Amino acid sequence: MKKKASGVFLSILSSALLLTACVEQAATPTETAQPATTNLQSVQDQVIQASDKSKQPEIAKKRTDTFIASISTPEGIFNPYFFHNGWDGNVTNVLFASLVSVDKEGKPVPQLAEKWDISDDQLTYTFHLKKGVTYRDGSPLTADDVAFTLTILHDKSYDGEIDISQAHIQGGQEYKEGKATSISGIKVIDPQTIQITTDKVSAKSLLLLGGPVLSKAYYGKSYKQGDLAYIRELHGKPLESGPYILDTFIPGQEVRFVANEKYFAGKPKVKNLIYKVTDRDTNYQLFQAGELDHAGFTANGETLEQLKALGFANIETYTASSYGFIDFNHQKPYFKDKKVRQAFIYGLNRQQILDAVYQGYAVVANIPSSPVSWAYTDDVNKYEYNPEKAKQLLDEAGWKVGADGIREKDGQKLKIRFLGSKSKLHDALIPIAKENFQELGISFEAEILDFNALIAKQQKGDYDLASFSTPQLLDPSEGVESFSSTYPDNNGYSNPKVDQLLKDSISTLDIEKRKPIYVELFKELNDDPPYIFLYNRKIMSAYSARITGLTQNTYTNFDASLNQIQIEK
Amino acid sequence: MRQYIIRRVLLMIPTLLGASILIFFVFALTPGDFVDTNLKLTPQRAQELRVLYGLDKPIIERYFIWIGNVLRGDFGFSFKYQEPVSDVIKHYLWNSFLIAFVSSILTWCIAVAVGVFSAIKRYSWFDTLVTLGVFAAMSFPSFFIGLLLIKYFALDWKVFPVGGMTTTGSELAGFGHWVDVAKHMFLPVLVLTMLSVGTLTRYFRTNMLEVIRQDFVRTARAKGLKEKVVVYKHALRNALLPAITLLGFELPALFGGAIITEKIFNWPGIGRIHMEALAFRDYPLLMGLTMLLAILTVVGNLIADVLYGVADPRVRLK
Numbered sequence: 033m034k035k036k037a038s039g040v041f042l043s044i045l046s047s048a049l050l051l052t053a054c055v056e057q058a059a060t061p062t063e064t065a066q067p068a069t070t071n072l073q074s075v076q077d078q079v080i081q082a083s084d085k086s087k088q089p090e091i092a093k094k095r096t097d098t099f100i101a102s103i104s105t106p107e108g109i110f111n112p113y114f115f116h117n118g119w120d121g122n123v124t125n126v127l128f129a130s131l132v133s134v135d136k137e138g139k140p141v142p143q144l145a146e147k148w149d150i151s152d153d154q155l156t157y158t159f160h161l162k163k164g165v166t167y168r169d170g171s172p173l174t175a176d177d178v179a180f181t182l183t184i185l186h187d188k189s190y191d192g193e194i195d196i197s198q199a200h201i202q203g204g205q206e207y208k209e210g211k212a213t214s215i216s217g218i219k220v221i222d223p224q225t226i227q228i229t230t231d232k233v234s235a236k237s238l239l240l241l242g243g244p245v246l247s248k249a250y251y252g253k254s255y256k257q258g259d260l261a262y263i264r265e266l267h268g269k270p271l272e273s274g275p276y277i278l279d280t281f282i283p284g285q286e287v288r289f290v291a292n293e294k295y296f297a298g299k300p301k302v303k304n305l306i307y308k309v310t311d312r313d314t315n316y317q318l319f320q321a322g323e324l325d326h327a328g329f330t331a332n333g334e335t336l337e338q339l340k341a342l343g344f345a346n347i348e349t350y351t352a353s354s355y356g357f358i359d360f361n362h363q364k365p366y367f368k369d370k371k372v373r374q375a376f377i378y379g380l381n382r383q384q385i386l387d388a389v390y391q392g393y394a395v396v397a398n399i400p401s402s403p404v405s406w407a408y409t410d411d412v413n414k415y416e417y418n419p420e421k422a423k424q425l426l427d428e429a430g431w432k433v434g435a436d437g438i439r440e441k442d443g444q445k446l447k448i449r450f451l452g453s454k455s456k457l458h459d460a461l462i463p464i465a466k467e468n469f470q471e472l473g474i475s476f477e478a479e480i481l482d483f484n485a486l487i488a489k490q491q492k493g494d495y496d497l498a499s500f501s502t503p504q505l506l507d508p509s510e511g512v513e514s515f516s517s518t519y520p521d522n523n524g525y526s527n528p529k530v531d532q533l534l535k536d537s538i539s540t541l542d543i544e545k546r547k548p549i550y551v552e553l554f555k556e557l558n559d560d561p562p563y564i565f566l567y568n569r570k571i572m573s574a575y576s577a578r579i580t581g582l583t584q585n586t587y588t589n590f591d592a593s594l595n596q597i598q599i600e601k
Numbered sequence: 602m603r604q605y606i607i608r609r610v611l612l613m614i615p616t617l618l619g620a621s622i623l624i625f626f627v628f629a630l631t632p633g634d635f636v637d638t639n640l641k642l643t644p645q646r647a648q649e650l651r652v653l654y655g656l657d658k659p660i661i662e663r664y665f666i667w668i669g670n671v672l673r674g675d676f677g678f679s680f681k682y683q684e685p686v687s688d689v690i691k692h693y694l695w696n697s698f699l700i701a702f703v704s705s706i707l708t709w710c711i712a713v714a715v716g717v718f719s720a721i722k723r724y725s726w727f728d729t730l731v732t733l734g735v736f737a738a739m740s741f742p743s744f745f746i747g748l749l750l751i752k753y754f755a756l757d758w759k760v761f762p763v764g765g766m767t768t769t770g771s772e773l774a775g776f777g778h779w780v781d782v783a784k785h786m787f788l789p790v791l792v793l794t795m796l797s798v799g800t801l802t803r804y805f806r807t808n809m810l811e812v813i814r815q816d817f818v819r820t821a822r823a824k825g826l827k828e829k830v831v832v833y834k835h836a837l838r839n840a841l842l843p844a845i846t847l848l849g850f851e852l853p854a855l856f857g858g859a860i861i862t863e864k865i866f867n868w869p870g871i872g873r874i875h876m877e878a879l880a881f882r883d884y885p886l887l888m889g890l891t892m893l894l895a896i897l898t899v900v901g902n903l904i905a906d907v908l909y910g911v912a913d914p915r916v917r918l919k
Contacts, residue, residue, distance in 0.1 A: 098770055105877070107682050116639075116681050116881075191653040193639050195646040264683050283692040284869020285766055308769050311864050313744070317751050317763045318867075484633025484882050487640075503641055510641070520644040 075392045075570060077350045080336075082577035084343035089322025092576055096601050099579065101326040101590075102315055103307040106287055109267045110278060112244040113185060114192040123287055123307065124244065125591045127272045129296065131159055131178065132242025133592065136585035137406045138353065138506050139543065140238055144173065144245060144273070144296065154233045154541050157241055161224045165296040167247050168272045175226035179218045180248035180255075182228070182241065183207070186215060189260045199240040200232040210258060235507050235538045235546070247271045275300045275594040285309055300595040301581075319345070325579055326590070331393035331572035345574040349393070352571050353402045353586050355511065356457070356501040357563035358450075362524030363493050366446060370560045371429040376497075377415045377564050379422030379472045380465055386567050388460040393572070397565040399554040400502075400511040404586050406543060407508035407550040412558040422472050431473075439473040447475040451490065451498040453483045458499060493523075497564070506587065508550055509538050515562050525562040606907060613899050620895045621668060621888075628879075628887055629660045635680045635882045654680060667888065676892075677885035681878070686889035689874065696766060697858040697870035700786050704793035705851055711798050716805025717837060723810065731802070739799030743792055747865035750788050761787050764867035789866040793859055804847070808840040815839075842913055849905025853897040 103122055109115035112124040133143040142148070144165055149158045165173040185196040186207045197204065202217030217229040228241055246252075250271040254262045270278055275297070276289035289305040310318055315327040316335070320342060329335045331349060339345045360367045360376075367373055386394045398415060401408045431439040431446055439446040448469065452458035462478040469476040481489065490498045505511045513519055516534045517526035533553040537546055558565075575582055578600045584590040590597075636642065636650045651657045655666065670677055676686040715735070719728040738746075755763040762768065767781050812818065813836050821831045858872025871890070878887040 095770075100769055105873075109683050114683060116683075189653070191650060193642065193646075193650075195641075195643055197646070198643070264678075267683055282767075282869075284696065284873075286769060288770070304770065306770055308765070309869065310764070310867055314748075314751065314764055314865060314867065317748075317756060321756060321759075321763050323763060323765075323769055482631075482633070482880065484637045484880070485631060486633070487637040488632035488634075491637075500640070 075349060077570070078348070080340065080347040082344050082346050083340070085577040087343035088576060088578060089320070089344075092322035092325065092578065095325075096599055097302060098304040098306060099302045099325050099597060099599065100306045100308050100323065102310040102318070102324050102328060103287065104309070104312070106281070106307065106309065108281055108283060110270045110281070111246070111263070111267050113181075113190075113194055113246070114263065114267060116193065122589065123278075124270075125274070125588070126276045126289060126305065126307075126594065127270050127274045127278060128244035128246075129165075129273045129275075130242060130244045131161070132239060134239070134506060134587050136587065137404065138587050139406060140242070145242060148238075148242070150238075150541060155231070156227060156229045157238065158221075158225065158227045159242065161226075162296060163224065165273070166294045167250070168277045168292055168294055169250075170294060171247065171249055172223070173245055173247070173273055174223040175220045176223070177245045177248045178226050179220050180252050181243070181246045182218055183215055184246075184252075184255065184260060184263075187260050188258055191260075194240070194243075196240060198234065199237045200230040200234055201241075202229045202231050207257075213257060233539050233541070235509050235541055238541070239506060245273065247273075276305050279304075295595060298595055301598045305594070319574060319576075322576075326575040326582070327573065329572045329574065331390065331570040333391040333393070335572060339574050344577050346577055346579075347572065347574045348584060349570050349572050350584075350586050351395075351402055351404050352569045353404050353505045354502045355397045355400060355402055355505075355568050356499070356566040357397070357400070358566060359490065359495075359498045359500060359523060359563055360525075360561075361493060361496050361498075362526075362562070364496060366431075366441070366444070367496075369429045371425045372431070373561050373564075374415070375422040375425035375429070375472065376469075376474075377561060378418045378425065379474075380468050380564060381417040382415075382564075382566060383417060385457070385461050385464050388464070389457050390567075390569065393570040394567040397568050398558055399565060400515075400557060400563070401508055401550075401554065402505065402568045402586075405505070405508055407547060407554075409551045409554055411551070412555055419468070419471055426472060433473045437473055438475050445475065446473070448477070448496045450476060450478040451486050451495045452478065452480055453486050453499075454480050461499065491521075499566070501569075504587075508546075509534075512537075512553065512557070515557065523562075527556065527560050529556050530560070602907075602910065605910075606903075609903050609906070613903070616899055617892075617895060618668075620899075621671075621892060622664065624891050624895065625664050625667065625888060626660065628882075628884060628891075629663065631882070633882060635884065638881050667885075671892075676889040679878075679883055679886040679889075681881055681883040681886065686885050689886055690871065690889060690893065693858075693869060693871040693874050694856060696868060697863065697872060698855055699782075700789050700793060700863075700868060700870070701855045701857075701859065703786065704790045704797070705855060707790065707794045708798045708801055711794070712801035712805055713841070715798075716802045717809050717832075717840070719802075720806045720809035720813065721832060735799035735802045738795040739797070741795075743796055743859075743861045744865055746795065747788070747792050747862060750791065751865070754788060761785075764865070766867075766869055785866075786868075789859075789862050789868050792862050792866075796862075801847075805840065805844070808843060809836065812836045812840045842909070845908050845912060846905050848908070849901040849903075850898075852901030852904070853894045856897055857894060 104119050105117065106119045106123050107117050109120045110123055110127060112128050115121060115124065129144050131143060131145040132140045135141045144162055146160045146162045148160065159178065161175060167173055182196065182201065184190060185194055186204045188208050188210065201215060203212055203215045204217065206212040207215045219227045221227055230237055251263060251266060268281065272278065272292060275292055275295045277292045279288040279290045281287050286309065287307040291300040291303050293299050308324060310324065310327070312330060315324065315329060316338060318324045319327045336347065339347050360373055382396045386396060398412050399409065426439060431441045434440040434445065450462070450465065452462065458480065466476045466478065486498065489495055502511055512534060514521055515525055515530055516522065517531055530553065533549055533556065537549045537553060540546060571586065573584065580598050580600055581593060581596040582590050583593040634656050635654060636647045636656065642650070655663065667677065678684065679686050679689050682689045715731055719731045722728050751763055754761045762785055766785050767778065771781060773781050818831060818836050821835045858870040858875060860872035860876055863870035863872045875890045878890060
């Protein structure tokens with residue numbers, strides 16, 4: 033649910049997770065959600081400036097040294113390596129600075145690191161830290177702290193959700209197993225320089241190695257190898273290095289911050305920052321009343337019009353880095369033939385589904401990536417809705433329409449069971465899919481489950497189609513790695529060309545060299561589809577026009593501009 | 602009486618034990634576990650985490666570990682909050698209690714007054730209007746009524762805040778703080794009261810009508826007692842008796858949290874915490890909260906039975 037290396041939040045998934053329901057039979061076709069219009073123009077990423085700043089509510093005008101933004105459910109684990117909820121990640125992003133951050137295309141950029149060198153064999157990383165960086169208490173942030181942070185992630189009692197083994201640090205496994213008392217691949221050269229040697233070239237390593245840095249003096253005081261239990265006591269009392277420091281956390285209500293005077297990039301101009309706990313359903317009302325300066329909204333046309341009507345809102349829409357998809361169960365014999373899978377894509381009116389749910393605030397996806405990623409390409413088959421083509425492909429694959437109108441082959445009927453979680457998307461998708469597939473001669477049964485139950489069922493292979501969204505994707509490899517036939521969690525998809533391209537795509541760290549490999553990989557995945565790729569969603573947020581200097585993007589939200597924000601008086 | 606109470610308290614032990622077994626297994630056998638929530642984990646890492654959380658052990662063993670700790674007074678650590686379960690509950694429980702308690706008192710006062718009055722003035726215009734009103738109030742969905750009240754009271758007339766429990770960034774303490782909280786709780790309490798007052802009003806009206814027709818009331822009137830004394834002393838007392846049972850059910854409801862109302866008004870209550878614990882399969886927290894409600898239900902029942910005995914000598918047990 034959260035981005036591992038830099039903890040970028042994913043609002044879509046986390047809100048989907050809250051919506052749980054017991055197993056229930058899905059809507060019948062008579063309840064089909066008919067979209068008002070078809071083929072809506074998809075909305076471009078855009079910024080709409082406030083039309084009348086003077087319309088600001090009085091409460092907001094009076095607030096000159098406090099910036100209030102909405103947050104959903106922070107839980108109080110304010111340590112970037114231990115939280116279990118992406119919203120705590122939003123908080124720790126404010127509290128902790130990382131060695132490496134990412135820019136608006138998801139490319140790594142230095143933050144606490146001045147720069148880094150990667151050896152010719154791409155196995156050794158040398159980070160040069162900026163000079164004079166300190167924690168909130170004035171203690172210097174050094175290479176020892178980086179070494180300490182990486183070490184505890186390898187501890188066998190570490191129960192957070194970061195998987196440091198994917199950085200392949202030399203000697204990491206030995207440390208975890210207790211065979212070594214330090215990690216051989218981590219070498220502190222001087223207080224400003226650290227060298228990390230890895231066993232395997234991996235595009236994920238840089239961001240894993242370059243994460244937030246915990247103070248050794250503070251977090252490591254009571255550390256003994258094999259026992260991290262003590263660290264829980266410090267989750268609510270962080271030692272910060274980021275633009276703001278924690279003032280108070282009021283569970284279920286507010287996280288209050290004050291500007292960090294020691295922030296390496298300069299003390300923020302706005303003295304107080306508050307993340308106010310809100311619910312999506314009433315974010316608009318709170319924003320309208322002036323109780324929020326910044327809020328996230330469900331992106332659709334209606335919300336946009338309401339926000340525009342306020343006059344004082346700067347409205348931004350941008351594309352999420354995740355993608356939504358419907359997983360084929362490749363264990364099933366009928367999905368072995370790629371023509372059948374292609375037929376399912378041609379035969380499903382994805383545009384109609386998205387129009388019904390997002391009113392133009394989502395685009396049909398055809399590859400496992402997002403338009404915001406540097407690896408994206410749209411030079412692929414678009415699979416526009418074409419039931420005739422779908423029928424033809426099914427015929428070619430040997431699935432003939434039987435007496436009851438359902439296709440069959442070798443005595444087996446084409447009966448498909450779909451799993452989804454309770455959401456607006458599936459409310460529209462299920463009836464449309466049912467109708468679409470019926471036309472093709474496919475029987476389609478849908479089941480709505482609670483999210484964890486859905487995952488469990490999918491892992492057992494007890495399904496034909498299952499609908500998901502990926503979490504926030506930083507490196508393009510994160511969206512495709514499970515297609516490798518050697519991936520431990522592989523769902524049965526196997527394509528030797530994909531295997532080779534996947535290997536190639538992460539065997540170099542040079543983005544320019546990786547780009548063409550991804551283009552080729554995406555084309556192959558588009559032709560021999562592992563999933564029905566469904567959508568790339570838009571994210572919508574609005575902020576009060578009295579706030580200046582705020583910039584945001586899909587990867588780091590507005591965190592990068594926190595120390596630049598000002599409030600107009 | 603004392604013996605009866607002791608026997609009932611002892612009987613609570615097997616009841617709660619049975620409830621804990623049932624609840625534990627229902628939750629543990631629900632497909633999916635806490636680790637499944639994170640889609641990004643590699644299967645190896647997911648397995649490592651299951652071992653660290655003790656989720657790899659057989660369910661029966663997990664139950665005995667859990668109940669063993671509970672008997673020692675330890676409800677365990679919440680997976681999600683990395684805090685003792687009792688601390689998590691403490692942070693949110695009293696917020697829910699606050700609005701539930703105030704709204705319960707209001708509901709009961711209004712329901713008794715209105716119910717009794719409309720029973721005495723049966724079929725009068727007052728009775729008809731009240732019936733219409735309480736039915737209308739209880740048939741609105743809470744999110745609708747909540748949003749409607751926010752629109753009028755918070756956005757148009759600006760009398761009450763949109764949501765939350767205190768003013769954002771407020772540094773108030775002591776009396777000022779409570780005034781602030783009172784302002785914030787007005788709308789959620791109003792919604793909760795509107796939703797529950799209908800049923801209770803109808804309940805008291807029916808009870809009262811039944812009692813008023815009984816012989817002892819007629820006797821009282823025949824004795825020449827004043828109508829006021831007949832109604833408020835003789836009839837009302839008897840009409841209220843069955844309500845003691847309802848009062849017992851109120852106890853768990855006070856601590857259960859009102860999920861939808863709390864959500865609409867951003868009230869930092871326990872309802873959402875409980876629901877999320879289920880969604881994320883945070884077993885220790887889920888068990889802690891559900892057992893708390895189980896205990897309150899059993900205790901509520903006991904209190905109701907005892908009070909019933911106190912109030913009504915006819916059902917007093919030896």
